[in-house]
Amino acid sequence: MNEIAEKYLRQEALPMIFCPGCGDGTVLGAFLRAVDELKIGDQLALVGGIGCSGWMPVYVNVDTIHTLHGRAIPVAVGLKATRPDRKVVVFTGDGDAIGIGGNHFIHAARRNVDLTVIMINNAIYGMTGGQAAPTTPSGATTQTTPYGNPEDPFDACKLAEAAGATYVARWTAGHPRQLIKAFKEAIQHPGFAFIEVMTQCPVQAGRYIKGGLDAPEFLADIRKSVVTEAQAATMPPEELAGRTRIGLLHRSERPELTQRLAALNRGEKR
Amino acid sequence: MRGTFKIVIDAKWCKGCGLCLAECPKDVLQWSGARSAKGYNVPVQDETKVCTGCRLCELICPDQAIRVEGERQ
Ligand SMILES: Cc1ncc(C[n+]2csc(CCOP(=O)(O)OP(=O)(O)O)c2C)c(N)n1
Ligand code: SF4
Ligand code: SF4
Ligand SMILES: [Mg+2]
Numbered sequence: 001m002n003e004i005a006e007k008y009l010r011q012e013a014l015p016m017i018f019c020p021g022c023g024d025g026t027v028l029g030a031f032l033r034a035v036d037e038l039k040i041g042d043q044l045a046l047v048g049g050i051g052c053s054g055w056m057p058v059y060v061n062v063d064t065i066h067t068l069h070g071r072a073i074p075v076a077v078g079l080k081a082t083r084p085d086r087k088v089v090v091f092t093g094d095g096d097a098i099g100i101g102g103n104h105f106i107h108a109a110r111r112n113v114d115l116t117v118i119m120i121n122n123a124i125y126g127m128t129g130g131q132a133a134p135t136t137p138s139g140a141t142t143q144t145t146p147y148g149n150p151e152d153p154f155d156a157c158k159l160a161e162a163a164g165a166t167y168v169a170r171w172t173a174g175h176p177r178q179l180i181k182a183f184k185e186a187i188q189h190p191g192f193a194f195i196e197v198m199t200q201c202p203v204q205a206g207r208y209i210k211g212g213l214d215a216p217e218f219l220a221d222i223r224k225s226v227v228t229e230a231q232a233a234t235m236p237p238e239e240l241a242g243r244t245r246i247g248l249l250h251r252s253e254r255p256e257l258t259q260r261l262a263a264l265n266r267g268e269k270r
Numbered sequence: 271m272r273g274t275f276k277i278v279i280d281a282k283w284c285k286g287c288g289l290c291l292a293e294c295p296k297d298v299l300q301w302s303g304a305r306s307a308k309g310y311n312v313p314v315q316d317e318t319k320v321c322t323g324c325r326l327c328e329l330i331c332p333d334q335a336i337r338v339e340g341e342r343q
Contacts, residue, residue, distance in 0.1 A: 001280050005334035014283065018332060020310070021287030025332025033329075176329040202287075216292035 008032045008041065010061045017055055021215025023173030023199025024120060028056045030176045031089075031118070034183035045086040047076040049096035051127045052201075053120035056091040070101030073108045076115050077257075084258045087187055089116040094135040095125045098156050102134070109163035109192045111257040116186045116193045119156060122201035123209065130204035140209045160194040161250045167193035168250040173200060174223045175246070182248070191256050198222050198244070275321040275340040279312055283335035286310030290327035290336060296320055299327060 009032075018024045035041055046057030046064045049072035057064045063086075067075045072090045080088045097105050097119045108115065123140070125131040130143040135156065139148045161168050167189040169182045179197065186193035200206070200218035210218055227235065227243040277298065279290075284306060291299045291313055298321045302314040315321070323342045 001283060001334050002328050002337040009334065015285075015333060020285035021289055022332055025334065026289075026330055029329065029331070029334055174330075215287045215289050219289065220292070 004032050004036055005029065008035070008061055009059050013059050016059055018052060019201075019203040021200065021202045021218075022052065022126075023122070023197070023201070023219070024053055024056055026173045026176060027118070027120060027179060027197050027199065028059065030179035031056075031183050032060070033176075034180045034187065037180070038184055038187060040087055040187065043085065043087045045079055045083065045088050047072045047079065047088065047090045049090070049092040049101065051093035051096050051120075051125070053091055053093040053122075053126075054096060056118075056120075057089070070096055070099070070104065072096065073101060073104040073115070073117065076117075077108055077111075077113050080113055080115060081258050081261060084114075084262065087116070088114075089118065089187065092117060092119050093126070093133075094119060094121045094123065094156065095133045098154055098159060099125075099134045106159065106163040109160050109165040109194065112164055112166055112191045112254050113257045114190055114192070114259075116183070116189075117195070118183070118186075119194065119196045120199050121156065121196050122199045122205050123153075124201060124205045126201045126204045130208045137209070142208045156196050157194070157249050160192075164192070164254070165194045165250070166191035166252045166254050167248075169194075169248045170196040170198070170244070170246045172198040172219075172222050172226055172246065174219050178247075185248075189251075191254060198226065198246075275323040275338055277315040277321060277327065278337045278339060279314070280335045280337075281306040281308075281310075281312045283333045284310055284312045284331075285333055285335075286312060287332065288313075289330045289332065293326045293330045295324070295326070296322060 044062045048054040048057040048066045050069035076090045123135045132142040132145045135153045202215040226246045228247045298319040299313040300316045306312045328336045
């Protein structure tokens with residue numbers, strides 16, 4: 001085990017529940033490295049939703065709340081409102097964040113609450129056995145769409161930006177170095193920061209959507225499906241078609257909710 | 271000049287997923303073929319290959335089982 005994991009993980013809680021080759025552990029590792037570089041371990045407060053991804057903060061030896069399905073964001077908003085000194089980070093799944101928790105998600109973005117929301121997008125409900133999520137690609141076979149998904153998925157980053165998020169980025173579990181940088185930026189960003197991480201779920205998405213790809217094959221498939229802005233600039237249109245844009249997608253400045261509330265409490269008009 | 275690096279894989283945490291093998295640009299990691307106490311095939315460092323200390327294996331390992339020892343010069 002490496003030094004970062006020894007320093008931050010609750011050794012007594014290991015091994016992590018994730019299946020072999022699941023991207024969740026890699027993303028957590030990148031997060032811990034970002035925290036270590038920023039030296040903010042003692043200011044952290046982590047909130048997890050329900051799902052495989054909701055377990056990620058549970059292994060970190062800091063203050064952590066494991067909430068209800070879809071409710072990680074409202075709990076985090078309450079936490080941030082009462083403890084603005086904390087760096088509050090939410091770990092949520094695609095189903096947790098934009099399925100059952102969709103309304104909480106858009107309104108926290110609209111209010112520009114100073115949170116970092118890390119959404120693990122494995123394009124499926126992993127923990128419950130591979131049901132279709134609002135992120136499952138059209139036509140994909142899952143446990144609940146045996147004849148192919150008749151719906152179109154959400155683009156969570158577009159949703160976040162449209163709702164008012166002031167930092168929006170998308171990376172994959174195959175970009176740990178970029179994730180470390182993005183997590184550092186998001187944690188330091190004074191407003192609603194959203195990072196979508198596309199991950200391989202070799203067990204549920206792998207068997208249902210990807211026809212049995214193993215973890216390395218699945219990760220290679222994800223890497224092939226994405227493109228950075230710099231890569232897109234030189235790519236012929238036929239190669240670009242159907243690829244998902246990764247990188248920093250949006251950044252802006254707007255008054256932040258808990259600071260506005262503090263000003264109100266001081267008797268200033270807003 | 272490069273340093274000499276040792277890849278230490280903790281058999282207690284490794285789940286034999288193979289991501290580190292696929293990630294290494296220098297083909298340094300190989301399957302050991304031996305089963306860990308948990309029943310996983312844990313990779314080992316192939317001493318005939320040259321590790322550059324890039325730490326990609328350490329970063330990709332979901333179970334944080336890998337430690338790269340040695341500093342890049
Ligand atoms: C209110 C409620 N409804 C349903 C469930 C069952 N449930 C647990 S996890 C989950 C889906 C999780 O999917 P996602 O958020 O994408 O996380 P993943 O496991 O894929 O990381 C569901 C439906 C629940 N725990 N609570
Ligand atoms: S079901 Fe998928 S997301 Fe959940 S732990 Fe297994 S591989 Fe990871
Ligand atoms: S990436 Fe980690 S868990 Fe997977 S085979 Fe390598 S050492 Fe084992
Ligand atoms: Mg999911």
